[in-house]
Amino acid sequence: MIWKIIVGLKAGITDARGNRVKKDIAEHLGIELDVVRTHDVYTVDASLSDADVERVAHGPFSDSVIQDVAINQPLTRDCDMLIEVGFRPGVTDNTGRTAKEAIQYLVDRPFAPEEGVYTSTQYLFKGLHDKVTAEKIAGDLLANGLIQRWTILAKGETEPPVDAAAIPRVVGQVSTEVRQIDLNVSNEQLVQISRDGMLALTLEEMHRIRDHFTDPQVISQRQQCGLGSQITDVELEALAQTWSEHCKHKIFAARVFYEDEQGRKEQIDSLFKTFIVGATREVRKNLGEKDFCLSVFKDNAGVITFNDDWSLVFKVETHNSPSALDPYGGALTGIVGVNRDGMGTGMGARLIFNTDVFCFASPFYDQPLPPRLLHPRRIFEGVVEGVEHGGNKSGIPTINGSIQFDERFAGKPLVYCGTAALMPRLLNGQPCHEKKVQIGDHIVMTGGRIGKDGIHGATFSSEELHEGSPVTAVQIGDPITQRKMFDFLLLARDRGLYTSITDNGAGGLSSSVGEMAEDTGGFELHLDRAPLKYQGLRPWEILISEAQERMTLAVPPEHLDKFITLAKEMDVEATDLGVFTDSGYFNCLYQGQTVCCLSMEFIHEGVPQMQLPAKWIPPLVNEPAFAEPGDYAQVLEQLLGRLNICSKEAVVRRYDHEVQAGTVVKPLTGVTNDGPSDAAVFRPLLDSFEGVVVAHGICPSYSDIDTYHMMACAIDEGLRNYVATGGNIEHVAGLDNFCWCDPVLSEKTPDGPYKAAQLVRANQALYDYCVAFGVPLISGKDSMKNDYQIGDRKISIPPTVLFSVIGKIADVRLAVTMDVKKPDDLVYLLGRTEDELGGSEYYAQLGHLGAHVPQVNATVALQRYRTLNQAQQQGLLASCHDLSDGGLGVTLAESAFAGGYGMDVDLALIDAPADLRADKLLFSESQSRLLITVAPQHQVAVEELFCGQSCALIGKVVEAPELKVRDGAGRVLVQTPLDRLKSAWQAPLKEM
Amino acid sequence: MAAKVRAIVISGNGTNCEREVAHACRLAGADTDIVHISELLADRSRLDDYHFLNLAGGFLDGDDLGSAKAGANRLTHARVAGRQDSLADDLRRFVAAGKLVMGVCNGFQLLVKMGLLPSFDGDFRQNCTLTFNDRGRFENRWCNLQVNNHSPCIYTRGLTDIFLPVRHGEGKFVTDSPETLERLEKEQLVVVRYADAQGDPTLIYPDNPNGSVAAIAGICDPSGRVFGLMPHPEAYVHRTHHPRWTREDLPEEGLGLALYRNAVDFIAATLI
Structure with a gap:
């Protein structure tokens, strides 16, 4: 039975959300309306009695002091137009999940798999009469068509019936199908297979895979596991994820053929190894006994010392592509995703603060928008709200950030999200920043369930934004499920219940289990044991789904029961999916049948090295x-009002920057608490005055002249901000986040060699200045396809590097x-x-x-x-x-x-x-x-x-x-x- | 003697401020445990063993059904293992035993929505609520608070004004009727109000950050032992918490700590 429970504010109570929407409609769309009111709608599909539904409606679903409730009938007919916005099937509905839990407590029984609660919002308008305008308001402001759907009712029109069609349930059949793919086809067909499957594999990579599968040894080994000679869809997808630009950083690993302005040629074997790892190696050598690095580049985040008892963990990620499609979900997922990096470093760490830097086009952009691009103002709004919910709800203060503006960020916004965490130097006698899976440990997945959300996120972000960019790449994070999981994991860590941990991000289980298994040299993963949000996922989808809020752990057999029991008590789902082995194989089964059997060596080492031409011709400037x-005063006022300089207070105040009670230098400071701080100072231990200082530098506008100096200036700016508040220049680490436009020469990127040369020059500066300043790089991330291309219109972002710095101040009272x-x-x-x-x-x-x-x-x-x-x-x-x-x-x-x-x-x-x-x-x-x-x-x-x-x-x-x-x-x-x-x-x- | 005062801070399901609340309790001299709600539901830990219950700020269940609504529902309906009682039953017994409860931010929302505040005549009936800020936005800003010296509240004894941060999206205090507001005023249950630079209660943004009626920032029950407020006293226990500590001469100890000291001293004097 299906009930529709509608909750709205009583007459006379301020509808803050409605007023906000009215204001936004006026400001964004230029449409003046008389009144906007809002209702929360819960559509309950469950076996309940009418009395139960009454109790639910008047209990947890509404607040009798300020709200009225209607069940299966309109709450009011007093409006000219009603727009109801709900989610599309399969989209994460956090409120629906909480509502379901509330009913379960009330009726004291768990829901059956087919039962559920689906939420939507009604907007009731006065002064809105035509449906065309209503459609515009819905599509351009209230809802994002990628993840939401809406119905519009004009005055006098009858409500649609409350039936199965009204709820966005995923109705899928259990599908065990595993397809075999014939790779012995023409080059055109190989390229087609990659493009159609959103695999982002190049022709050369497809050849490498095809050749591997014709090796007689491989064929005979496959026969032993009951597999044919053709590659399965599970295997091809696993390879595509692991070999994606996003996971493998192929551009940074490429062999670069660089020619400078004087025609001098050199070959660089991996920008990453040469300049980034190289700089850190040199700096650490120079630091000698004063080296404060503990774990660099090898884990989800970098780790440095804080004091004798504690270590500091830091990571900054980008979440650009998803934020372009769904700014709210993309940014929310960005922040809760980078939180998992901190948690998944070493044996796990407690998160202490977030940082956020965004690059947008002007919110006041008034040119016609190219297809599929959202207005920069919507991106701004959505991203800020996503980070607000992700950080605030997780109880992590957002203490440092900035917003950069350039028209070219209309093609792709940049959303950088960082997290710092604190871990003990020693955990049960062992260094906490180290971990190692043991043969025979169980593969245990904790947290959220797997759905179709986030499928192909890794490969999608390895391409430019184009017409066919997949909707499933968009996800919505769930900070509370993650928070509950983190509470549990820190307890399990301290009790010594696992040997290794990592997060499920890009590539899902395929990446997390695949990477952990490098410790032992193989694994056996039973895909059918994974908990699903709904039926209908095929084996390959289970393997690569990027559904959020999941960590993968290695749990020794003797601790498995304790681990699962503790999880259950703390209301966290934990599932045993298989074991780590030393078989040498990436082995997945579905209902007992092998569906993927790839050698660990091939999947991790098989990707061919990219060859990248780069030629530096200085621009004519x-x-x-x-x-x-x-009039100097006028010029100064104009500059103060420029978007890159002006106050971001309205955004800063929406972030909780003081939770955990450690923020000593806050983002806003001064006599009326509104001046712009250079850096944040944070005291992570409440009984000590030792502090962490965090700051950043970012200067994309210099890239149009020379990325070498852009990079140098970003490093200096980060350090300058850091020392301005009192950060110790002798104890500071850097973290680089490159966001580039595609630098690979191709038909659609004829200027690839120039962009690649810009990349080389930025890397040269990164090396030169990190070594000169004595700042080791401890982690980083690159995002290399920040272009938009639909039809003839191409927008490439200016090459942008966020240089974040983290370090120490001995006594925060001297800040x-x-x-x-x-x-x-x-x-x-x-x-x-x-x-x-x-x-x-x-x-x-x-x-x-x-x-x-x-x-x-x-x-x-x-x-x-x-x-x-x-x-x-x-x-x-x-x-x-x-x-x-x-x-x-x-x-x-x-x-x-x-x-x-x-x-x-x-x-x-x-x-x-x-x-x-x-x-x-x-x-x-x-x-x-x-x-x-x-x-x-x-x-x-x-x-x-x-x-x-x-x-x-x-x-x-x-x-x-x-x-x-x-x-x-x-x-x-x-x-x-x-x-x-x-x-x-x-x-x-x-x-x- | 103060060392025997036992304080508990409940964590889990989205609480965020348990560590700093526990720190404030310890600074005030209480033996303090942070206890995950699963421990209470499993009956391995009991409220009865403590004198001072702290409900910390956070986002219980994401505040998805309205702030603290789903959390209140859990406390009311989830059974403690092996007993017929819910945690709400335990909590009412705790209050009836003359013990102390302080809810901050989400904890205040929880107390109000469970009917523990103001609980006229000990009826545990909800007649007030906290709803969305008038501006429709979450905000983090420091506010001046005027303390009502006539209130029975034991936490604010000796204080006239406090400067504390608010960090909430749903902090607007409203009552179900003018009569409820009148009774709150008459019985002096309004403990702290948002005030302007002169220290006078105000309805004007941003000094009143959310549009609360009568500028109400916190209330207590008629006994003065159950107290809730939206601003965060645990966020100002040291001078370096103050947003202007680098430019003002401030005492070493933050004013927020006074609330915890009063609670611990009261318990030491009357309950032990």
Whole structure:
């Protein structure tokens, strides 16, 4: 029997959600409506009595203080139009799951497999009369057609009946079919097989597979397991996942044939090994006994020391492709996914904070959108909400992040999600950051169930966004199921109930079990034992589904019962799926029949190395000639209001950045708690004052001139932010996330060699500067296909690297914030200002790119950062703020209005070339510069510390709340009240 | 003597603040255990063994059916192994025994939706609720709170104002009728209110972050021993928690800790 329970607010109660929707419709779609109200709908398909349903409706499903309930009839007919939005079949419905559990408690029996609860939302409109507009509101704002469906009822139309057709149940037949695929076909057909199956395998890779399967030894071995000579769909899918760009990083592993601008040629055997692993090896060698790295590159996240008892785990991921299709689900999955990386590192770790960096096109984009692209404003909204739910509900504070804007991110938004975690140095006497599966350990999957969601996520993100991009690649995360699982796993870890753990991300069980089995050299996995969300999944789908909230563990036989019992008590599903062996084979069975038998060696080592041509031809760029601005104050206000500079407070406040009570330097700071912090300082142990400092650098705008300097600037920016708050420059690790446009030469990418050369140059800088700064890289991730191509329209993102840094501050009570503190404090600019405005915000405001991209001198910068640390340790700094987008002008304004006191500075005192024009002095983006304020009694000490370095006393903090900038020749360039500057900075995204 | 005060913080199903709440209880001098709800349902751990129950912030069951609704349903209907009682029965017995209960954020929502607050005449009937913020958004911001000195609340004794963070999407306090609000006021059960910079209760955003009626941020039961509030006292137990600690002279200890100290001192004086 099916019941439809509708819950709505009583008359007179504010409908905050309805009001928000009304406002969004007006702002996004330009449609003014009279009233929007909302109802929650629960469609219950279960064997219940009418009395039970009454109890449910008036119990857990509604709040009698503010809500009314109707069962199997409309709650009200008082509207002009009703739109009801529900999920498509198979899409994760978290509220439906919770509603089902609530009924089970109430009637004291579990639901049968075919019983369920499905949720939807009704939007009731007044002032909306035509269905065409209603359709637009539904499709463009209320719902995402990929995962949701809707019905529209105009006034007077009858409600559809409450029947089976109304519920999005997946009705599938149990399908045990395993197809055999003939690979002895033409090249065209091989390519077709790969494209049709969303396999993302190249022709060369298809050949490699075909050849493997004609090897007589392979054929005879297959006969022994009851398999024919043709590859099964399970095997082909497993290979496609494992060999995908997403999992195998084929571009970073490629042999690159690089030619520079002088025609010098060199071969690079793997960018990853040469520059990333190479840099870390060199840095660790130089650190010697001071090396603080514990586990790098080999696990789901990197691990460094925190103190003698604790280790620090850090990972940053991207989730770009899914976020392009479903911003909310994509971003939510991004954050809960990277959380599993922390949990799945070593023997598991407790998550302590998240970081988020997004790259979008302007939310105010007003050009026609190419097909299949969502408006940047919807992407912005959805991503922010996804991360909000993912982080807040998981109880993990989001403490650091930023948002970058460039029109090209309309083609693909970038969604970077990071997580740090803490683990004991030793667990039951063994290093906690190490793990090893033993032969005979059971393969146990915990957490969520497997569905069709997330099938082909790994291969999908290994391609550009195109017409056929699959809907099933989109998933919705479930933070609570994951939270419950993590509570259980930390207990199981401490009790020593497992030997290894990893997460199920890209490639699902295929990747997680396949990778863990490298410890033993084989496994036997029974796909039919895996718990499913619904029937109808074929064996290959079970193997590669990326359904969320799942971890895979190796549990010794003697602990299996204890493990499963503890899971059950804590309401977590745990299932024994097979054993790890030393057979040498990736072996999957379904109902006792072998459906996949691949040699471990072939699946892990068989992928051919890609050959990548790369040729660097520097772009033709020029420095613009233009007149000095007449009104500096106006220019400064314009810059403060640029999207890359303006306040992101509306977003920051939606993230819980204080849960766990460790956030010492919060994202917002200053006299009215709204200034922009450079980095976050976090105290992970409540009984200690040792802290973690986290920051990042990202400068895609410099890529259009030279990715070498883009990378150098991103590293410097990350470290600059880090030291500004007090992070110890001697104990800091880096993490690189490359997001590139496809650099592989092909018909659709004729400029591949240029993009590949940009990649080489960024990697060269990564090596050079990490070694020079002494910063080891501990983990990272690349996302290499950030293009959009439909028809003739191609949009490639600017090459972008997020450089995240994590390290230590010995005592958080010595942290420094960016807001000026007291009148009469002295203002110093550390670092020389050069004519470096190429790719700057100032040039962009004037419509120029420029040529003089900022360059980093690591030797000078490192000395400055070390000295800054000394000054912080001695408590000499009142404030410290880095100079980045918008240069000195923006930094002065931010420090002043955050602190609530004015500043009076003279540009003539700046360390810079003598003839540099005032606008360049104010807005140059020369790197490694910091603005500090110092109480007068510390003047001598500070000047002694920085003696011999670029350290210019340029002015002082003043009581009057205005920023005054003079040019030394008696001209006052800027004299503006702080509240005016602050308003300009806060205005653009205030209402997002 | 204070060392004998035993505090429990329940965790599981989406609680998030159990560690810092336990830390605050310990700083205040209580022996404190974080106990997973499965331990209570398995009857391996019992509320009866404690004096001070803390319901911490979080998102019980994702707040999917409305904040704390599914959590309240579980406590009311899930049976403790081997007994006929639910945890809600245990909880009512705990309150009747004169013990202390504090719910913060999601814990406050839970107490209100289970009818434990305000529980006029000990009736355990729900007549208030916490619903979506007027702006329809989750927000993290620090708020000034005015303390009602006439309230029977034992936690806020000696305090006049507190500065604490709110971190919620469903914190707007409303009552089922004007009569309920009138009775809350008359019996002085409103303990803390959102206040402006001058310290006066306000209905204006952002000082009142959610639109709560009468600026109500927290209430207690007539005994003053059951107390719930949306702002997080456990988030301000040290000066470095304060958002302006780098620019203001602040006492080492955060004001939020005073609430826990009052609870522990009260127990030490009256229950042990």
